[in-house]
Structure formats: C-alpha cells, structure tokens
Amino acid sequence: MYVITLTYTxxxxxxxxxLPGHVRWLEAAYADGVFLASGRRVPRTGxxxxxRPCARDVLEQRxxxxxxxxxxxxxxxxLEFIPTMTADVLAPLRETPAVRT
Incomplete structure (x- = not known):
C-alpha cells in the first residue's frame, strides 16, 4: 500500500x-480501483x-x-508500507509481509 503526499510548488x-482536471484524474483512479482515499492537507499546502498495492513504476506513471x-x-x-494491523472496518486492507530468507 502507498501513502502519497503532494506538496504544492x-x-x-x-x-x-x-483543480477540475486533477479531480477528474482522481475520479478515474478511484474508478480503476487504484486509489482508496484522498484529500487536502491542513493547512492547504498539498x-x-x-x-492500493501495485508495482511502484505503475504508480509513478499514474x-x-x-x-x-x-x-x-x-x-x-x-511512502510504501504493509498494513499488518487495522481497525476492523479496514480489515480488507490488511497484508501479510513476505518472509525474507
């Protein structure tokens, strides 16, 4: 899973x-099942x-x-992370980390 922060430049x-084009882009990513949540930072700096988890290069292209x-x-x-613990309502997002040998 990824947390992406946008910082306005x-x-x-x-x-x-x-913003209208950005919102259409967000809506397409939700429709494709890629994005789970999004919103403004407070204060409004980004x-x-x-x-959802995916190949990083695919996310970067999007x-x-x-x-x-x-x-x-x-x-x-x-920022990529593995949500191993969640509230019950977010249980479908839980992942099991791969065991490294």
Whole structure:
C-alpha cells in the first residue's frame, strides 16, 4: 500500500485553476480501483492519497499523468508500507509481509 503526499510548488490560484482536471484524474483512479482515499492537507499546502498495492513504476506513471504534475504544480513523495494491523472496518486492507530468507 502507498501513502502519497503532494506538496504544492505553485500559488493556490494556479492550483485552483488546475483543480477540475486533477479531480477528474482522481475520479478515474478511484474508478480503476487504484486509489482508496484522498484529500487536502491542513493547512492547504498539498494533498494526501492512499493507494492500493501495485508495482511502484505503475504508480509513478499514474502520478505523472496528474494535471498538477504535468503543469509542474506539485511534488510527489511516495511512502510504501504493509498494513499488518487495522481497525476492523479496514480489515480488507490488511497484508501479510513476505518472509525474507
């Protein structure tokens, strides 16, 4: 699973102008089953996306298609983790880490 943080690199006026395209991009990722949750950071300096496990290069390609990325409006940081414990409501997201030999 991935936690992606977006950090705006442009004024909010430019972010707001690109927001409709960004929302359409998010909606497509939800429809594809890739994204699980997303929203604005507080204070409004960027956003956060929770994504399902997938190949990292596939995720990076999807992020590169975000209108914010295409316009150079945001920086993306990707953190991968294995959710081994969750609240019951999030049980379907639990993973078992591979045993390393």
């Amino acid at each position: 442009a004024p909010l006026e430019m972010i707001d102008a690109a 956003g956060v996306i929770l994504a 992020l590169a298609e975000d209108p914010f990325a295409k316009a150079g409006l945001a920086r993306y940081d990707i």
